[in-house]
Amino acid sequence: MILRTFGFSEFGFLVSALLWTVVLTIIALSGGGIVGFFIALARTSTHKWLRIVAATYIQIIQGIPVLMILFLSYYGLSLAGLQLPPLVAAGASMTIYASGYLAEIWRGCIQSVPKQQWEASESLAMTRTQQYRYVILPQALRISLPSTVGFAVQVVKNTSITSIIGFVELARAGQLINNATFQPFRVFIAVAALYFVVCYPLSQLSRWLERRLHARSHR
């Protein structure tokens, strides 16, 4: 067997795999964002049973490893006769994972809008939907930006777990190249560097948003 060396084309392969990491992150954040948004609303609802259902969902998702969600949707469902392609299984699992955390982050943001804002808008005869739409959510959104972007960094890194079911994203691509070149240091430093290139600007963005939020609230 002839070993390849880690060169330009191998690096190109990693970069194209990085694209799948980014795609998976976008799926997770948009899917998880939509589901998480409604869970967050349910969590702050005035209906007791809605709150309980939402809280249970969040507790379950946060209480089990992403890996289990991934195994359940990939192997579990295939046993039930539903053979999901890796991208779908990975996308669905990461969506579920992200929804549980985003729901909890956003619940905190909604609840950190002072209760006087609810009273003032209620006293102006707004419906609950109008209160959310025009008064509470715009303020919660601003509060949520730093922590949401911060969470996106976690999602980018955690997509690496989907390599286990054979989805070729950055981590999996690194393994493949390493198997062919057996130059683990070079390969995985390149992989790590690529993760860093995506995550570092996001972290900085999150910190910048955080500072801006603070500056605003103390103006």
Next chain:
Amino acid sequence: MPEVIVENVHKSFGMVEVLKGVSLTVERGEVIALIGRSGSGKSTLLRCINGLEKINSGRIEIAGHTVSSDPKQLRALRTDVGIVFQSYNLFPHLSVGENIMLAPKIVKNVAKAQTRETAERVLKLVGLSEKFDAYPDELSGGQQQRVAIARSLAMQPKVMLFDEVTSALDPELTEEVLNVMEQLARDGMTMILVTHEMAFARRVATKTIFMHQGKIWEEGLSKQLFSDPQTPELRQFVKADVK
């Protein structure tokens, strides 16, 4: 028919009864000052009147609406009853103009041009015409409170409630808010105000109600009540304020 009827209202927070059978009526155009120590139940009473707190028993009618726990009825009531809070509670993400135009637009479906006209009119009334595009955090406390009053007025309420609206303000800012309220009173607005400003109550309120331990302890025409208090509790309360 009185504009406000409060009949034998009881209200408890857990085990603590804060309103122990309160009754009062307010005629159209009257200005009622609610005074008393903190914990006497005056703020709670005001909040019960627009349904922000649920009463345990009794009956409240205001501007032709009955206070109930039905959200639809409550909303109908609140289009006719404005309230201003101690902490202003402007919407910080909206400009002054947007703060004022929001509720008329989305609650009463008033056309945009008209909400703008109304907003400009009420802002002028509180003396802040030039602040239409400013944001709440660019205003002083007194200015914010005047905007809050304007925001309530834009709904064209029949009754206005004021909950210690100057308690968070410095003395010189207090004055500008009180002036706006006095102007409203002169224009014939029906008002109920919880206040610590005794001089203001005496001068502007037609009637003053002294609350003590969850009850109406003493009430009467403001001038009479302040100059000739009947109960030792009110006598002491008025004396403490003069000092």
